Amino acid sequence: MKRVYSKEEVCIACGLCQVHCLVAHSESKDIIKAYKKETPRQPSRIKVQQKGSLSFPLSCRHCEEPWCVYSCLTGALQKDPESGIVTVDAEKCVGCFTCVVACPCSAIIPDFHRKKAVKCDLCPHLETPACVANCPNQALIFTDGATPVGTKVVAETAAGR
């Protein structure tokens, strides 16, 4: 299946993926309204992880063995057998956040205002997920994994870690 992959050697930790994820999951889909009018704001489903010069955005991996789905008490989290996409049904989610604890990547975000778990849904309403489309440095790639990601031509990234 197609997933969002990050190329850490060119991730500049600007956080624009987070901004555009929030907008893509807002009511208005308008960046200024999403931030200034819609309260509480939607949380970003992608988070930039950063330590020193190392940084990369992390969102749901849509795992083959989805521990979040296994841990879900209400059946709100499901992995679509066709597409492989792991989704959370807000109607069924009771906000127990067991999935948040179960996820090995910390990719499920607790929305404390709405008492719901939210996560990357790969932007079904868009051709390319918003984070990928708006990355200014092409550090995010939406691919089925057949093509290699992160060729590591940059030697300094590894050396400076």
Place this chain on the structure above:
Amino acid sequence: MKTYLPNRFIVERDPARCIQCEVCVNQCSFDANYRDADEDEVRSREENCVGCHRCVLFCPTRALNIRRTPLDYRENANWRPEIIEDIIRQAESGGILLTGMGNDKAHPIYWDHLVLNASQVTNPSIDPLREPMELRTYLGRKPDSLTVEPGSLALKTKLAPQVAIEVPILFSALSYGAVSINVHESLARAAAEMGTLFNTGEGGLHRKLYKYGANTICQVASGRFGVHPDYLNVGRILEIKIGQGAKPGIGGHLPGEKVSAEVAATRMIPKGTDALSPAPQHDIYSIEDLAQLISALKEATNYTKPVSVKIAAVHNAAAIASGIARAGADIIALDGIRGSTGAAPKIIRDNVGIPIELAIAAVDTRLRQEGIRNQVSLIAAGGIRNSGDVLKAIALGADAVYIGTAALVALGCTVCQQCHTGKCAWGICTSDLRLTKRINPDIGAQRLVNLLRGWSLEIKEMLGGMGLNAVESLRGNRLHLRGVGLTDTELEILGVKMAGA
């Protein structure tokens, strides 16, 4: 000591558009934007702003603008703000003022006083969309005459090594260490795709980029950093760097903070030590000494590669160029007063050297007078801004040009002149690993290829307009140039007629 320096820029933030996302905060490498934790609000420290526009262009809501501080001094044509502030800076630091990029002073830009010709009625212009146009240029020593086998017409003359480039534009020397590996890779990949060459600068070539050797000019400078047999043999052309247009007569100093493990390995110096390039090459104190180094490099590479000698354009450039040609060089690179640098004393950058336009004309004229113009190719550097400048340089007598600043601008540089700080927010002139990632070689190579492609299309249009179908036909053809607003002396040195004549 309290500083008497005013802010240079104002960061204008439109509160109606700012969404407090902090992209401006994390993109500014000069700490000019920050989040005030008490007020939970993004604000600006304007005294730190260098006007590089990184925050403006990355702000997702276009909430930012940068403007010059409107602080005015009393009008004074002599004591201008820059001059006053340089004195203040020096009174507070007690040192040489350093700066980056090229000369920003209002010396005459002769490109803007030269105009190109076009065909009308009496000679047909050529449409490059319909007819082939030749931009290929051969760099290297040309023979005085050619002899061929009478029967087969095979060439009997043994030619010196020639390097074909598909566009007469090469990337200037930008050393690894001054710029990051990602910039080097962008240049190398673009050069390979466009069939031209990039220049390593004086810091050697990272092993990862050896695969681009056929598109590389390997520089040998006074510090001899990274020079070893593999390096000399991997490149297409070798270049002895005598001088640089931005800082004629002085050497270089790469601070130890920029000498990372990879830079150190490539330069063959200990990590974290300053890389000091002496002002002269200490084994070259005469043309005879230069001839020895040229011979040594040719011997080391088995006479397979042309050897270039790069000098800053200075008062005696024509006589020096004659000596360089006679010393056995195959290429002379001339770098004019507007050539750029990663760091140079401001006083030298702004006051030493001569404009490249005059230097090309003077050198080409002198070599022709001496009957040795064919022995060298001439590459012009320092302040080539667009394809018009390229063609004017070629019409004045250059074989090809180097572009440095223009290439960096294509990568994102906004010419904010902070290269010497090592904090380039665009990730170009820095070795800070958080910043170097800002140049993605995939994007960088594409932007450079686009630039060269755009310029070569424009060059073909202009050549076609002049009724020429090969850039060779324009080389040194100063009848295709006319001067506007120039004195008789300037016209005489440039070897062009006044417009209308």
